[in-house]
Amino acid sequence: MxxxxxxxxxxxxxxxxxxxxxxxxxxxxxxxxxxxxxxxxxxxxxxxxxxxxxxxxxxxxxxxxxxxxxxxxxxxxxxxxxxxxxxxxxxxxxxxxxxxxxxxxxxxxxxxxxxxxxxxxxxxxxxxxxxxxxxxxxxxxxxxxxxxxxxxGLTPVRAPGPVAYASGAVEAEDWPAVVARGVAAIRSGELDKVVLARDEVATTAEPLDVRHALRRLADRYPTTWTFSVDGLIGATPELLVRSDKGLVTSRVLAGTIRRTGDDDADLARAAILAHSSKDLEEHEYAVASVARALAPYCSSTNVPDAPFVLHLPNVLHLASDVTAVLGGGDAEGGPHPTSLALAAALHPTAAVCGTPTEAARDLIRSIEGMDRARYAGPVGWVGADGDGEWGIALRSAELDPDDPRRLRLFAGCGIVAASDPAAELAESRAKLVPMRTALASD
Incomplete structure (x- = not known):
């Protein structure tokens, strides 16, 4: 309503x-x-x-x-x-x-x-x-x-100088206990999957020039969507929805393993990820949630039989590109839903919330211990014809409107019954690397 x-x-x-x-x-x-x-x-x-x-x-x-x-x-x-x-x-x-x-x-x-x-x-x-x-x-x-x-008339881009990091709403060493509560809820049958996130606070020596961070993100992560909207910045690898002249695309990421920096070792880790029952289960929930959300708006939907491994500089992801064709408008012959309406219908996917959605969202509210704000929400653009692109605000940071030296950085992990809390903490640290790198002055 x-x-x-x-x-x-x-x-x-x-x-x-x-x-x-x-x-x-x-x-x-x-x-x-x-x-x-x-x-x-x-x-x-x-x-x-x-x-x-x-x-x-x-x-x-x-x-x-x-x-x-x-x-x-x-x-x-x-x-x-x-x-x-x-x-x-x-x-x-x-x-x-x-x-x-x-x-x-x-x-x-x-x-x-x-x-x-x-x-x-x-x-x-x-x-x-x-x-x-x-x-x-x-x-x-x-x-x-x-x-x-x-x-x-532009001013030169300024580096932020040294950056200090501190835990956010939940201390890093306490976060595995949060994950353990999520695993326990899953094993007790309350839900199938939940995505739990944490934040950390970065304080820069000089007021942050956002252009510095955006440049470093775009250079180091060119296959992601680098974004800046109203104090929210980042480089997301996950396309929530693109609507382009009736064709709809959504890139789903779920299932992650950290890279080692050694090409041969990372190829072996990619093979492990592609056959990991825990990660494949997590990915299946995410893809299914996207397909279900698109179905009422589309005349046909194509879901790949198996995910591919997306290689990013810091992590490897299981990824699937779900495509669909918009239906013929509403029952009265009205226009297609806009990209913003599709983003609203898709949000939150299992990739950032869990399955079932309501149970996962309630558990997040109960145990996560922080306000995500616009982290993991839709970010992007819409045009006059309704077409546009919306990503999920991952690998992101929120600028403090009252302190130009302070930012909140975010990372989240998909939790299923087989999840190990210590491993999830390590994964969250890997997902914080892009924004930490973006703030560095070297």
């Missing part, structure tokens, strides 16, 4: 004039991340393609169980009244909103959609510039000179 936006949310989402959106083609920039400003950069980039944005033309903050529906309704209102001139016509052109949402409906973190004033995108060798204004602020036709002036 959805609820209308309250007065606070209406104030946060106000945009008194319809937006005027103009998209023009560009020569492909060499490096999207080099265009980012220090202040509130917006980013969704993988292998050099994607979207970056800056400035804020419109914004909505939402909360509670209706956060996705409220954000969707607001976005439909924005694009329904916008004046759009799109000379490119690719996914990500025209008006787009970057967004991130809390894992738990009870979290005060809620959710946010931000419409940038300027977006530069690149896809398959094509690039574009989108400028969002109102009729009262309409300037000259956008072109590369706007970007060039922006770049000329």
């Amino acid at each position: 959805t609820s209308p936006l309250d007065d606070r949310e209406r104030a946060a989402s106000s945009h008194p004039e319809p937006l005027v959106v103009r998209t023009v083609p560009l020569d492909a920039p060499d490096d999207l991340l080099s265009l980012l400003p220090e202040d509130a950069p917006l980013t969704w980039v993988r292998r050099g393609d994607g979207l970056v944005g800056w400035g804020e033309a419109a914004r909505v903050e939402v909360g509670g169980a209706s956060r996705f529906a409220d954000a969707e309704r607001w976005w439909q209102g924005v694009v329904g009244h916008a004046v759009v001139r799109d000379e490119v016509g690719l996914p990500g052109t025209g008006p787009v909103a970057f967004g991130s949402f809390a894992f738990d409906s009870r979290s005060a973190a809620g959710g946010v959609l931000v419409v940038p004033r300027v977006v530069v995108g690149r896809r398959d060798g094509h690039a574009w510039l989108t400028v969002v204004e109102t009729a009262g602020t309409l300037g000259a036709a956008p072109d590369w000179s706007l970007v060039a002036r922006h770049v000329a």
Whole structure:
């Protein structure tokens, strides 16, 4: 059941004039991340393609169980009244909103959609510039000179200096006991799988320049989606959903083993992972949850017979790419569900919550000992036509809005009956490596 936006949310989402959106083609920039400003950069980039944005033309903050529906309704209102001139016509052109949402409906973190004033995108060798204004602020036709002036005014990227780390809500040495409680609940038949997470606090010597962390993430983890939305940054290997002209894709990751740094040893570990009954069980739950969530919206779904092993610099994952074709709209012949609506339907998957969903979420609330905020929630973007890409906010950190030197880093592990608490702690440490590396100054 959805609820209308309250007065606070209406104030946060106000945009008194319809937006005027103009998209023009560009020569492909060499490096999207080099265009980012220090202040509130917006980013969704993988292998050099994607979207970056800056400035804020419109914004909505939402909360509670209706956060996705409220954000969707607001976005439909924005694009329904916008004046759009799109000379490119690719996914990500025209008006787009970057967004991130809390894992738990009870979290005060809620959710946010931000419409940038300027977006530069690149896809398959094509690039574009989108400028969002109102009729009262309409300037000259956008072109590369706007970007060039922006770049000329950028400050140099700063390293954060030495970083100190401390346990977060639960001390690291106490976390295996949390995992043991999860294993006990599973063995007693309360549920089949639960994903348990922990946080740690990083304190940098200098105020963090987010661009430093984003650059290091993109360089070291090019196959992941590097993101920055409203103080949430990271590089997720898990694509919750992509909707592109009727084709839906979801990359599911569940089942992990740490890399050794030795290629031959890692090949052997990949073979172990691919045949691990514990990890295959965990992965099967995650894939099944995605297929079930997509089924009401799709005319056909393809689930691979077996996962492949995804090699990342720090870990190996079992991975499956689930694909589907959207059905013919609703019973009255209405439009397809948007990517944001699909993300809402999929969240939370078994890969970040557990199976059954409600039992896993209740157990997380009971024993995890922290507010995940927007960690493990959907993060990504949606376009005016509803297409877009949403990842799961993993390998991520949340900036403290009151202290530019402080961040919360997160990592989680899938727990099944065969899980070993000490091994899960080691896995969580491996999953913290990307963000720790991103903050390093060397």
